[in-house]
Amino acid sequence: MKMSSGVEWALHSCVTLSQSHEPVPAARLAELHGTPPAYTAKHLQALSRAGIVRSTMGQVGGYTLTRPAAEISALEVVRAIDGDEPAYRCAEIRQRGPLGIPAEQCSRPCAIARAMAAAQDAWSRALAEISIADLAADIDADSDGTAMSDVRRWLTATRS
């Protein structure tokens, strides 16, 4: 049960993008976060496919959020990067072996699968309640209100 490390980069990238109304190139985000440029770009493509960010080509292109940061949940970002299939996938053990139950009698999911699904739902709900704007605000509060303004200043300074 290991989450892709790209999730962390994607969340940080979304927080950074929430501080800029202009497109930010993937290379700029990679430089700011100290991450491999090419691999960072790959994850941004995944966010683009999921409809979370919009890509703009051309000389002053880059990535922008498609929606206000308050309307983007952390769950969406995690699912865009890590996939939306549940962590636990029932292999229907109950149908196998000498005491296997015929498939036609299995109307409900296995009790074990139900328990794991309930846990995953609790996890999803916790992440769905957190927006990118919340994360930006929390990061800002941790730094006494300097972090986000520093990011905005850096983004405009490196644009020239």
Added chain:
Amino acid sequence: MKMSSGVEWALHSCVTLSQSHEPVPAARLAELHGTPPAYTAKHLQALSRAGIVRSTMGQVGGYTLTRPAAEISALEVVRAIDGDEPAYRCAEIRQRGPLGIPAEQCSRPCAIARAMAAAQDAWSRALAEISIADLAADIDADSDGTAMSDVRRWLTATRS
């Protein structure tokens, strides 16, 4: 974010073991569940290391639960197989790049890491509230009360 498939086998094995006071060999559990014998044994060893099951060697040896099934949570089994490290591991991106924060200023975990940890806590709590006895009861209810008695009968029948 993919959970080891061995988690499913381990949970089913614990439910089966809860129906027997006598040691059950790994090969017997593998046969009942239709799983690869050697690999099933490997996961049972992990349960043994975690203190969830006790192994008995010798001619009539096998595995038994160390505690009543009601005192073993699904979370313990999952952690024994899948590892107890959290799915999200913060790489401290905030300390990297041109706007990196010095490590000595990072007293609290990163806000993003806190959010992911809260989600994992919700997931853990959901699994901690479910015991092996609960799972056995649910499986029994799904089959109108025949599943567990069938398991007990099969275990005693194949012992001879």
Added chain:
DNA sequence: GCCTCTGTACTCGGATATAGTCTGTCCGAGTATCTTGGG
């Protein structure tokens, strides 16, 4: 002076190697039972 066309520099996007981990398997170490021999 204004418009248009071309060139260029910059961007994203998907296809391509590499590494680590999970899956699956095998053989050796250890123990309780069963048998056999003696008292």
Added chain:
DNA sequence: CCCAAGATACTCGGACAGACTATATCCGAGTACAGAGGC
């Protein structure tokens, strides 16, 4: 008939290959701006 010692058969435990996914990278397709030339 009872006891003890040895052989045996069964168990678990850790060490060993194979396959798959995640990681990391590169190069090609596409677009907007800048500049030069013509009207």
